[in-house]
Amino acid sequence: MEQTFIMIKPDGVQRGLVGEIISRFEKKGFYLKGLKMVSVERSFAEKHYADLSARPFFAGLVEYIISGPVVAMVWEGKNVVVTGRKIIGATNPADSAPGTIRGDYAIMIGRNVIHGSDSIESARKETALWFPEGVSEWQSNLHPWIYE
Ligand code: DAT
Ligand code: MG
Numbered sequence: 001m002e003q004t005f006i007m008i009k010p011d012g013v014q015r016g017l018v019g020e021i022i023s024r025f026e027k028k029g030f031y032l033k034g035l036k037m038v039s040v041e042r043s044f045a046e047k048h049y050a051d052l053s054a055r056p057f058f059a060g061l062v063e064y065i066i067s068g069p070v071v072a073m074v075w076e077g078k079n080v081v082v083t084g085r086k087i088i089g090a091t092n093p094a095d096s097a098p099g100t101i102r103g104d105y106a107i108m109i110g111r112n113v114i115h116g117s118d119s120i121e122s123a124r125k126e127t128a129l130w131f132p133e134g135v136s137e138w139q140s141n142l143h144p145w146i147y148e
Contacts, residue, residue, distance in 0.1 A: 001080075003080065004076075004123045005126035024087055034135035037069050061110070089101055091112065
């Protein structure tokens, strides 16, 4: 089944939003397949955001991501990449609908609490980068209660 890479950024950790964020994905019915808290090096953050390296905000973005520990996760489920992005909300919290994570918990684009892969391909790349050891293969016994 489809998987996505989700990362709670340093502001989300500092602000005590880890449980709330995990809860939203969990209650939706997605399965948690990987989870760890890590403080990443500058070169690692630059690699994660390599596609944005030419953008004027890149240096600030990297500083932000390395400013404290983050919570890296892999979530699994039908359409989890697109649905995960909907749960997260628009990149700029000013445009994120209430009810989304960024809509409910963020104000500034540079402190937008959470990352989610934007495609199946980037989910694969990001999961390989953040979880080179692999993720868990457990299967939920709730499956028939969530999927018909
Ligand atoms: P998203 O995180 O929604 O996938 P993105 O991949 O375009 O958005 O950008 C990655 C992060 O970079 C984003 O979460 C916040 C920051 N960012 C994006 N555009 C920005 C901008 N115009 N000014 C400042 N920071 C920006
Ligand atoms: Mg992105």
